[in-house]
Amino acid sequence: RSKRRGRGQITVYSREIAQEMKRSTQLEQALRNAIMADAVDVHFQPIVRIRDGSVVGFEALARWIDADLGFVSPAVFVPLAEERGFIDALSETLLRKAAEAALSWPRELFLSFNLSSAQLMDPTTAPTILATLARVGLDPLRLELEITETAVMTSADTAERIIAELRQAGVRISLDDFGTGQSSLGRLRDFTFDKVKIDRAFVSRITTDRASEHIVKAIIAMCDGLDLQVVAEGIEGKADAEKLKALGCSMGQGYFYGRPVDAAATLAYLERNYRDFTVTTREIA
């Protein structure tokens, strides 16, 4: 195609490609520097019991604001770190920070942490995670790892071993963004998960689109039958929450309950929302 359009076009394309490569190399360098400078942060979003809105845990979400580039979404920099082979370094920093923050929360609350697909192909992942927990002093029973269907599909054998090793240590596994991946319901039978997170794509349309409502209803019924816990992601309004409650969905997460905020604001949230929790009593205890 480029041949037919003549040499000028080829030049334009290659210049665009060159610019794109330069941009991603700059981004990579900035991200590597930020990791070394400990400048990549982690925020926390509450996961609640829909019945009464009480918090049961928090999902850690990576945040990075670069001096020159501004806010960069984790949906951009996590895949970049995967592609360039330093997701392990990024993830280790993030888990350490998240686990340290979780130490100040009530012990009943879990920390949910996202694993990238590349980490499910790397046999050092489980020992690294467990070592980080041990170093920080967070009980593995308080950790949940979120993985996606696609990640499990790509490297099934290795993924299965990593999951088994982590579960052996008491870490729980949840299937993130459920319903959107290269979905195979068989995965739910072959692999041992503890929880399923229904993707926002279905949840956000639950009050306006009958198909989405039926899909969510079916996922909840299936999870009940399989003894899997279920979380609805992306709950933005009261109507969504009420609908999910009526459908018997036990847990939820979304802007309606709370946006992701930094570690200090998470403690402030707990002081407002968690019975008998004050930052000072925890520090004394």
Ligand code: C2E
């Ligand atoms: P995810 O794990 O599915 O995280 C949920 C995303 O939905 C987050 O976006 C969150 O801020 C957003 N969200 C939560 N509630 C609502 C809502 O009510 N409405 C809307 N519109 N959005 C909501 P975020 O923080 O931009 O993260 C995007 C993705 O980046 C995450 O999707 C996850 O796949 C990845 N990610 C984030 N942090 C990490 C990390 O530490 N490690 C890894 N491997 N991936 C991460």
Ligand code: MG
């Ligand atoms: Mg997640």
Ligand code: MG
């Ligand atoms: Mg998700």
Ligand code: MG
């Ligand atoms: Mg997602």
